[in-house]
Amino acid sequence: MQVPESQSLPSQPEWIVSVSPHVKSNETVAKIMWTVVACLMPPLLLSVFIFGIQTLVITAISVISCVVVEVVSQKALKRPVTISDGSAVLTGMLMAFIIPPGVSVFVPVLGAVMAIYIAKHLFGGIGFNIFNPALMGRAFLLATFPVAMTSAWLPPVEGMAIFSYFSGVDAVSTATPLAVIKEQGFAAFTEMFGSGGSLYGSFFLGWRPGCIGETSGFLLVLGGCFLIYKKYITWHTPVSVLGSIAVLTWIFGGEQGWMSGDPLLAMLSGGAILGAFFMATDYVTSPSTRTGQIVYGVGIGALTVLIRLKGGYPEGICYAILLMNPLATVIDGFFKPKRFALPVGGDK
Structure with a gap:
């Protein structure tokens, strides 16, 4: 049946077919990465207060090194430079968070090469890496600098008065709690760090030796809960x-x-x-x-x-x-x- 040209066809809904994903969101990789970075800032600031300015120096060098290696890697592999998405900054912060605060400033630079160039870009870049880049950087540093990575701890000097208030002890070894338990047992651990509710309170707040960003359970849980709230x-x-x-x-x-x-x-x-x-x-x-x-x-x-x-x-x-x-x-x-x-x- 032919329709005369003078007559118009009734309007029909227009169907648009496109490839997946069909669910749209305002969230972007950059927004998620920078939000995670923001969640890591409170533990970093507390670490600076507890261990001193050295932690900020190590973190800054780690972040800058990761960003520089990211740019060099992407240019060398002829890929678009995407440092604005925040992934290299986040990798740098996470790697610094799992490094002892007393290491040499050259340590995070070498870790950045492993984390960004080898663990990330040689596997294809963001979205294609098999292993977590920050953890690969730490594993490399632990194998390369075993003494520094297991002994360059700093006592919570800046926050010692607060530490003493919560834990009930006047001094603390620079050895980490797990290292004391592993090497000397629970009796030595109790003697160094105390026991009971005050011990858990000081550990939860972050008044203990450890890596730069892993000490404060409270701030880490707070940041993690915010990421869950945001559904990231x-x-x-x-x-x-x-x-x-x-x-x-x-x-x-x-x-x-x-x-x-x-x-x-x-x-x-x-x-x-x-x-x-x-x-x-x-x-x-x-x-x-x-x-x-x-x-x-x-x-x-x-x-x-x-x-x-x-x-x-x-x-x-x-x-x-x-x-x-x-x-x-x-x-x-x-x-x-x-x-x-x-x-x-x-x-x-």
């Missing part, structure tokens, strides 16, 4: 990481036998909270399914406790995350969501 991350990975560390330490980590370990101390010591909220949740190197994130987090927690209790190194969160990174895609494959689309050509 979900609770599944952080809770499963910390929960598995707590449960397994309680079962296997006590000197008095099974179920005599201190789960709260295990979560507050080392980089457990920093790793759980800000590194294990990395989009590229972690699962995207909710069940997969729980399995992934439990795996990280189990490996962390295994390394802490049986390994030669007192902390294990760094290597635990790196060991689980390549399994993220495999874990997601086991928990693929069911598809409800009808097959083509039929309704069965």
